[in-house]
Amino acid sequence: xxxxxxxxxxxxxxxxxxxxEVSLSVPEGSLFGFLGPNGAGKTTTIRVLLGFLRPTSGSAxxxxxxxxxxxxxxxxxxxxxxxxxxxxxxxxxRDALRTSGAVRRCDLMRRGAELAEExxxxxxxxxxxxxxGMRQKLGLILALAHAPRLLVLDEPTSSLDPLVQEQLRDRLxxxxxxxxxxxxxxxxxxxxxSLCDRVAIVRAGRIIADSKLDDLxxxxxxxxxxxxxxxxxxxxxxxxxxxxxxxxxxxxxxxTLEGPVSRLVDWLAGKPVDDLAIGRPDLESLFxxxxxxxxxxP
Amino acid sequence: MNRGLFLxxxxxxxxxxxxxxxxxxxVETVHAYVMPSIQAQFGAQWAQLKLIQSVVQAMLGTDxxxxxxxEMFLSxxxxxxxxxxxxxxHAIVCSTRMPAGExxxxxMDVLLGLPxxxxxxxxxxxxxxxxGALCVLTLAWIGNRIGGSIASAPLHAxxxxxxxxxxxxxxxxxxxxxxxxxxxxxxDRRGKAMAVVFxxxxxxxxxxxxxxxxxxxxxxxFLSLMTYYRPFFILRGGSWPAADMAILAGMGSAAWLAxxxxxxxxxxxxx
Numbered sequence: 001x002x003x004x005x006x007x008x009x010x011x012x013x014x015x016x017x018x019x020x021e022v023s024l025s026v027p028e029g030s031l032f033g034f035l036g037p038n039g040a041g042k043t044t045t046i047r048v049l050l051g052f053l054r055p056t057s058g059s060a061x062x063x064x065x066x067x068x069x070x071x072x073x074x075x076x077x078x079x080x081x082x083x084x085x086x087x088x089x090x091x092x093x094r095d096a097l098r099t100s101g102a103v104r105r106c107d108l109m110r111r112g113a114e115l116a117e118e119x120x121x122x123x124x125x126x127x128x129x130x131x132x133g134m135r136q137k138l139g140l141i142l143a144l145a146h147a148p149r150l151l152v153l154d155e156p157t158s159s160l161d162p163l164v165q166e167q168l169r170d171r172l173x174x175x176x177x178x179x180x181x182x183x184x185x186x187x188x189x190x191x192x193x194s195l196c197d198r199v200a201i202v203r204a205g206r207i208i209a210d211s212k213l214d215d216l217x218x219x220x221x222x223x224x225x226x227x228x229x230x231x232x233x234x235x236x237x238x239x240x241x242x243x244x245x246x247x248x249x250x251x252x253x254x255x256t257l258e259g260p261v262s263r264l265v266d267w268l269a270g271k272p273v274d275d276l277a278i279g280r281p282d283l284e285s286l287f288x289x290x291x292x293x294x295x296x297x298p
Numbered sequence: 299m300n301r302g303l304f305l306x307x308x309x310x311x312x313x314x315x316x317x318x319x320x321x322x323x324x325v326e327t328v329h330a331y332v333m334p335s336i337q338a339q340f341g342a343q344w345a346q347l348k349l350i351q352s353v354v355q356a357m358l359g360t361d362x363x364x365x366x367x368x369e370m371f372l373s374x375x376x377x378x379x380x381x382x383x384x385x386x387x388h389a390i391v392c393s394t395r396m397p398a399g400e401x402x403x404x405x406m407d408v409l410l411g412l413p414x415x416x417x418x419x420x421x422x423x424x425x426x427x428x429x430g431a432l433c434v435l436t437l438a439w440i441g442n443r444i445g446g447s448i449a450s451a452p453l454h455a456x457x458x459x460x461x462x463x464x465x466x467x468x469x470x471x472x473x474x475x476x477x478x479x480x481x482x483x484x485x486d487r488r489g490k491a492m493a494v495v496f497x498x499x500x501x502x503x504x505x506x507x508x509x510x511x512x513x514x515x516x517x518x519x520f521l522s523l524m525t526y527y528r529p530f531f532i533l534r535g536g537s538w539p540a541a542d543m544a545i546l547a548g549m550g551s552a553a554w555l556a557x558x559x560x561x562x563x564x565x566x567x568x569x
């Protein structure tokens with residue numbers, strides 16, 4: 001079942017672009033990475049999901065409910081961490097948990113205290129006295145404390161130290177394993193790669209890729225590096241049509257293999273190969289490739 | 299009303315309510331304390347001077363030349379520019395806090411991330427602003443009573459008449475606050491919203507002031523909120539200014555409702 005379903009969602013700010021014709025489906029229990037550079041439309045999408053912004057056209061549904069009309073019902077089971085988190089400066093962590101609990105009509109103090117201990121946050125300190133990283137931790141605690149069915153995190157690791165980032169990733173993996181869904185927006189490729197099982201790439205307001213990370217890698221072929229003996233790369237070897245080269249010199253060829261690996265192995269048989277490396281591309285190269293394709297598209 | 303939202307909003311208003319409440323308490327206490335001695339020094343011959351009549355008329359916003367008795371001195375405590383400035387400042391500060399203040403400060407995303415409807419947010423905010431207004435006016439009344447009670451020869455006005463003045467002042471607060479909430483609902487910048495309301499209130503005050511001396515201003519004086527707030531007549535005659543209060547309350551309520559509609563329909567997020 002899709003927990004989040006966007007159908008041709010468009011949101012414009014007057015003449016300015018927000019997102020265009022975005023269609024997306026996030027399955028329940030998944031760790032969904034929403035990847036794109038700054039200004040690509042990630043936060044706009046999230047704000048539509050939470051009912052802050054009304055779609056210009058298309059539809060946005062969470063738990064099968066309309067994001068604009070039924071926003072309060074949706075948010076009862078959503079934990080949200082904004083990208084640019086600002087909390088009330090006069091509040092302590094305890095005040096924030098008490099307020100959130102009073103609004104949600106449940107006691108969040110016990111669970112909040114557990115999370116604060118896990119993340120190493122003193123709940124008695126006022127927000128105005130907390131460092132940026134500590135505020136981010138408090139935001140995460142507030143998003144997690146009511147054990148929501150869906151967690152929407154907009155660039156959650158910004159200003160967290162690497163140890164806490166790892167703690168957060170562990171926590172999110174455990175949540176996902178327990179059936180909770182995580183919508184993880186980020187512009188950091190490595191963290192999406194290490195955490196998410198599914199990824200959508202957004203660029204200039206449009207989704208340019210959306211699939212499981214493994215499928216994405218499979219669909220985009222293998223990264224290949226061939227090292228030639230004695231400069232054989234320059235001695236009349238023309239690359240086969242299934243090998244798209246991005247770098248060619250006398251000693252090294254590197255590029256993308258389309259189709260099965262056996263074809264390349266067969267083609268290389270008897271050729272003066274010194275070394276051969278074949279692997280699935282990492283997310284960074286996928287991301288670059290998508291962007292280059294988009295840029296070179298007419 | 300969502301209790302959590304109300305408590306949060308009330309906590310946000312608390313510093314302004316406490317400061318302005320303390321200020322108006324002091325000002326009212328001093329007014330009520332010194333007015334009897336000023337009245338004692340104010341001989342009948344002074345009241346005949348055209349200049350004095352003009353100054354009093356400008357201050358009261360109405361022609362009181364026929365009745366410069368204790369009511370005039372009592373009413374000064376409720377129309378003095380410092381008193382009005384405090385009441386308006388509280389109305390402007392509190393009414394523009396949400397949504398413009400929340401958006402401006404960047405906390406709107408956190409607030410709307412909670413499982414509440416915009417109507418609930420608006421109602422809680424209205425409740426908090428209303429409670430703050432009642433606190434400030436109550437402190438004004440207490441200050442006035444204390445100042446009067448410690449004065450050597452206190453000026454007495456029936457409690458019911460003072461009560462009507464306070465209700466009329468509450469209606470004036472509602473009108474200014476309603477306009478503030480409406481401007482705030484249209485804005486993402488609190489400073490801008492406050493400036494717009496301040497200019498409108500100042501213009502309203504000046505219009506009423508000019509209308510006392512200048513015929514063209516008198517013709518359009520119905521546009522001034524101050525036209526519908528005249529404590530002097532209430533304290534002198536004891537009658538209910540029902541029409542004046544209805545106009546102020548009607549304007550305020552309409553603006554407040556319009557703000558609620560705008561707030562529930564507009565896009566909202568941290569900019």
